[in-house]
Amino acid sequence: MLVSEFDFHLPPELIAQEPLADRSASRMLHLERASGKFSDATFRDFPQMLRPGDLLVMNNTRVFLARLFGCRSGTHAQPVSPKNPAAREFLRGKVEVLLTKQSDDDPLVWEALARPGRKLTPGEHVFFGGAETEADHRLAAEIISVSDFGERTLRFDPVPDLFAEIEQLGHVPLPPYISREDAPSDRERYQTVYARERGSVAAPTAGLHFTPEVLTAIRQRGVETAEITLHVGLGTFQPVHAERVEDHKLHRERYSISAEAAKAINSARDSERRIIAVGTTSVRTLEFAASQSPDGNIQPGSGEAEIFIYPGYKFRVVDAMLTNFHLPQSTLLMLVCAFAGKQNVVRAYEHAVKERYRFFSYGDCMFIE
Numbered sequence: 001m002l003v004s005e006f007d008f009h010l011p012p013e014l015i016a017q018e019p020l021a022d023r024s025a026s027r028m029l030h031l032e033r034a035s036g037k038f039s040d041a042t043f044r045d046f047p048q049m050l051r052p053g054d055l056l057v058m059n060n061t062r063v064f065l066a067r068l069f070g071c072r073s074g075t076h077a078q079p080v081s082p083k084n085p086a087a088r089e090f091l092r093g094k095v096e097v098l099l100t101k102q103s104d105d106d107p108l109v110w111e112a113l114a115r116p117g118r119k120l121t122p123g124e125h126v127f128f129g130g131a132e133t134e135a136d137h138r139l140a141a142e143i144i145s146v147s148d149f150g151e152r153t154l155r156f157d158p159v160p161d162l163f164a165e166i167e168q169l170g171h172v173p174l175p176p177y178i179s180r181e182d183a184p185s186d187r188e189r190y191q192t193v194y195a196r197e198r199g200s201v202a203a204p205t206a207g208l209h210f211t212p213e214v215l216t217a218i219r220q221r222g223v224e225t226a227e228i229t230l231h232v233g234l235g236t237f238q239p240v241h242a243e244r245v246e247d248h249k250l251h252r253e254r255y256s257i258s259a260e261a262a263k264a265i266n267s268a269r270d271s272e273r274r275i276i277a278v279g280t281t282s283v284r285t286l287e288f289a290a291s292q293s294p295d296g297n298i299q300p301g302s303g304e305a306e307i308f309i310y311p312g313y314k315f316r317v318v319d320a321m322l323t324n325f326h327l328p329q330s331t332l333l334m335l336v337c338a339f340a341g342k343q344n345v346v347r348a349y350e351h352a353v354k355e356r357y358r359f360f361s362y363g364d365c366m367f368i369e
Contacts, residue, residue, distance in 0.1 A: 052222030080209025
């Protein structure tokens with residue numbers, strides 16, 4: 001299967017650059033898998049599309065301020081004075097780092113994307129915190145390795161509370177297709193209202209449409225809810241470089257499923273009630289967890305999920321899903337095609353483009369059942 005089969009034309013102006021003032025005001029395309037029929041709705045209609053007894057599974061990960069701006073050390077081995085010409089050279093060595101995954105073995109060690117990458121070689125030091133000199137920094141890190149795919153591994157110098165410093169200095173890691181700098185409002189808006197567990201570098205965007213009022217309406221309808229955690233990592237930012245879908249490899253992502261959530265999911269399966277996943281992150285977590293058990297039951301616990309879902313995959317857990325509209329040739333689009341049928345999704349996306357739906361993270365959504 002070729003990656004090019006998952007391409008489509010998307011006018012650039014349909015890529016949402018700002019969130020709506022009201023989360024629940026998004027448009028929603030309703031797609032029925034069995035018939036291929038679809039219809040236009042709004043997200044406020046979502047509670048009425050659910051059935052009493054359904055189980056709605058949400059990813060409660062929280063995005064942290066993973067984007068850091070700083071300076072390289074250049075060739076300076078010692079702190080320099082801002083009056084010294086060498087310090088001005090230091091100021092020109094600006095870098096951008098996107099933290100993607102913290103090491104299990106050492107909390108000071110992180111995997112990251114960095115630019116300008118060609119200048120950040122092992123042994124190079126980077127400094128963060130508006131420092132004019134190497135002596136003035138709030139945070140410092142050393143590049144300790146470079147992977148075959150260009151990711152850097154860096155080790156921060158010890159500080160009393162690394163995450164507190166990152167939250168002070170960092171920026172919201174908006175996706176690259178949002179062509180603006182992050183604003184203070186993004187700190188709240190690029191989070192779901194139920195975000196709790198810190199660890200993602202990208203939001204589980206299908207959840208951005210929910211408000212407390214919508215969640216109340218869902219529960220009043222007799223729908224059960226459960227929360228799981230998948231920390232969105234580097235794979236979200238990586239394009240598919242392989243020509244054949246089967247040759248692409250996804251990065252691992254940390255997940256956690258509580259005993260309470262596992263019990264709710266297994267109970268819904270046993271009683272043949274619908275399990276509705278909010279977002280592709282919830283789909284990946286549920287399907288990976290099911291693959292780890294011979295009978296498909298969900299076991300509580302945590303680990304690293306590694307699952308690539310594309311057409312031909314047989315779903316074990318998920319009966320319906322809410323999702324945003326995804327990038328052409330992306331693994332997320334492939335997952336949606338696997339769930340709803342490639343022909344159905346192609347037709348639905350063509351309709352969405354024609355009707356001027358808003359695409360990607362801050363865009364509109366799609367309910368597939």
